Amino acid sequence: MPFFGLMAPALIYIFINNYLPMFGVFIAFKNINYSKGIFGSDWIGFKNFEFLFKTKDAYIMLRNTLGYNLLFIVLGIVLSVSLAILMNEIGKTLLAKIAQPIIIFPNMISMVIVAYIGFAFLNSQTGFINKSILPGSPISWYSKAQYWPYILTVVHIWKVTGYGSIIYMASIGGIDKELFEAARVDGASRWRQILHITLPLLKPTVIIMVLMSISKIFNSDFGLFYQVPMNSGVLYKTTQTIDTYVYRALMEQSDIGMSSAASLFQSVVGFVLVIVANQIVAKVDADNRLF
Amino acid sequence: MKRRFVSTLLAFVMAMVFVVSQTGMASGEGVSTVALYYPVYFNMPSEAGIANVEAALDKYLEPKIGVHIKLHPLDMFQYTDQINLVLSAGDEQVDIFMPMAGLSNYVNKGQIIAMDDYVKELAPAIELMGEEFMKSSYINGSLYSLPVYKANTFQWYFMCRKDLADETGIDLSTIKSVQDLEPLLEAVHEKHPEIYPLGPTNPNDFQLVAAADGPECGVDIDYLGDNPDTCTGAVIGNTDKVENFYASDAFREMVERAYSWNQKGLLMPEASVSPDIASDLIAAGRCFGSIIGYGYPMSDAMANSGTYGDYTMTWAEPATDLMQSSAFNNQFSIGYNSADPAAAARLMNLLWTDEYVVNTIIYGLEGEDYVIPEGFDPINSMPDYPEGMAAETVPYQARISCGCFGNNFLMYGFMGDVKDFGMNLINNSRKSQYLGFLYDGSNCKTEITAVNTVIKQYYISLVTGELNPADILPVFIEELEDAGINDIIADKQAQLDAWLAARK
């Protein structure tokens, strides 16, 4: 019973903020007419979902969304964990104090601004890269789709690695300092301590983070894929994701039926995948499953 | 027991009567409160300022039309979002608002009501604007909106640096179409290869379609309610036949011109992705000119107001517009949950016919929010702010809304030259045969969204001249057909036929 008491405020809030509005899921199956009300509007089955699969973009956007997400999950973990370990190593030095806020800055800058910075680097007239690095043979970046997987990955790393590493820093901070002391006394090098103490103890956090990312595997960072490539049509082959497609499709006539349908589709797929992943974790390592 | 029940019931009824009479009294005998949602930009009015303006307007409106006004100025950048939410939730009464996402959308979703029963209240406003101007406010024969009364077609200007234009020796008054600009741009390019001859007016847009699809192109292009960059079917040349605009000769000509200009170095390169705009580029000395449309007369004073930096500017007048349904995109309608639509209609009528009401909503109260200095000419100039005040500090002002509110020609500063010029455009612009036809896309929602994504993929690169139409147009057209544009065209054709038949 005291357990319920402790959970009550959060549960009540989640009920109001997240569960009550769930009736909005019905909107995906309705042709909304406000004079009839949301519940009184006509059911139209899966018609609102059709636009997602109407063009040949369907394959491209699914491939891109999945591909980028898989890449970002792996890179995100490797880089964030490494950064957290490095930051932990340099501990309480002045460098750490200066570096810590700096690695969070990118996360605080809106994607619109990031897009402008990107353009400052990449444009063909005054751009940094063409001017300073490739003065002889300038590349017109915004019309060559093949470069964008790399560009987007670099921007993504720049934006989220520092922020993502905080979780792992906290986990490392939570490791009992006595463990490291004991290892030192036994003559273990720093490297061996990381390999045999830090990494194994980070495993549960990594697993949780992966499971949570898998639930969002059909979503994408809209700003990254829409603003940063400057909405260039020539680049769709490597920049179109489900979110940008939905935005472009519904820009002219915002239709809440269709936008609900798209987000429900993303949710259902994420849900199925995360259930499967959680079952696998439960089989292999029962303690670390999500639920 | 029974007695107690009866007495309780009586007390309850008494209480109800009391409450009802209280609420009735609150807004006065037979007076309805009308909520007006209108967009403002920057410097939102303060709460106190709004209250004062409301009080002053109530004093005027109550005896005149029995209405109290509730002002809801919304910042432009959140107007559409908030209006859509408020209309969806139905938590606030929305009497008068602007249906900015297309009239037929709101009609389909049941968010606005037909005003046929209130034509009597609106008669002065309707008469003022005339039948022709009102055509795009009817859907299936019912009146759904009043269009903002202003110049709704453009005079297209080519704004350019006077020094460079003079150098070429070309007489700007001989330029009568977008095509005519070519020798001028070429001459500038030859003498000053480091300067972009033509810059984008807005990011990613040289206006090489919008300025080139008017009467000067020799054929009437009516997008049937769409815009050039969202067109799901147009009538070209008054044939009564809906066709694919992007497969037409007219469109091919425009994008071929853009491509050839790009190849010759007449256009700013990479315009499809660059955020730069011509006015900045001209001010920075990197650009010669740009094409821009106004509903206002151009003058030396306006051309040199600072937008283009320190360079002296001059202009040519290469094009005009065909007046068609899409020109009427600023309108006001009555929301579906209006408590007293007749009262809303009475107020709406005044927004088109009453100088005091319009100017108070735009400029606020004289003395507090604006002052009329000595020798002030309200016909051609906007009033000043009170001493020591500015746009940021004045309690109430909605000045920048003046471009899209009620009757523009009743506002201080818009009654003279601007009105003459605007009326000339309204009366003398070439008018499409299909003016007033509004397509209802609810049967083809899936196809429309799919077609729109295809257009977005190719359109900008084509009209900025960066892709060769010889290679890309066939691919573009094929993908449009795969996405179902022909189904939309058939649907549009059927509606157009019915509309034409009804008019005969």
Next chain:
Amino acid sequence: MKNRLMGSEKTFFIIACVLVVIFALFCLLPVVLVISASLTDERALVADGYRLIPSKFSFASYTYLWRQRSMIGRAYMISIIVTLVGTVLGVIFTAMCAYPLSRSSFRWRNIFTFLIFFTMLFNGGVVSSYIIWSRGFHIKNTIFALIFPNYLVGAFNIILVKNYYQNNIPASLIEAAKLDGATEPQIFTKIMLPLSKPVIVTITMFSSLAYWNDWTNGLYYINKKELFSVQLMLNEIQQNVMLLRTANDRLGAASVNVADIPSNGVRMAIALIALLPIMIIFPFIQKELIKGVVIGAVKG
């Protein structure tokens, strides 16, 4: 033996320093570009593009923003209040909720974890959320509209804390406390909270960043300028500058002189203004984050 160990630790330390410096520079370079652009003369910016050092200095962007100082100041106050209240309440509720979910003796823990996780996947969308908050709770145009919708308690943070309790705090510690007669709320406040400082600091930071960066609540629920937060106002300025500079129909640009608004530079200056608080608070957070915990100290 000991010396060799010290030597290897030193090498490792130096390598770590070098890598962190490289990564920090990678993060910083674009920010420097933003600073430089905000200090560059508008015309020079258009003519020469972005440079690390302005080709021609100008404070026009900042003088423009300085003219708006009363508005920006008030917006800062709103943002600070909202961030403080929202974060404090949110973190307390989150930690309280996570504790039972971490206890293996709590029978419903998997079901509740699932129900909470479920909200990360499915949502009813903006419209239905708006209907609940504005019709049900009448929070429109009040400061609560900036605090309550969306950000107060989130599944992500609850799961992070739950996971931390589960893996970093030995169950034996809780058992021992129970034997000593401690109640569950006592165990939570006396053992769990002090031992979970790193994760509490982490979610404090996530939550405060979420509140600080948010402007969508303002977009949907606020239309009184007295209640505009910093981010909402910055977005307003940014979008309206764009609208005004490019509009040729809707506004009747002829009637407004927008030439004195340095649009490119202002955008950059605005981005920097929003960064300020992070530079101020971060040193404190960093201290807590790196300090870590020694469980033995509590045990003894």
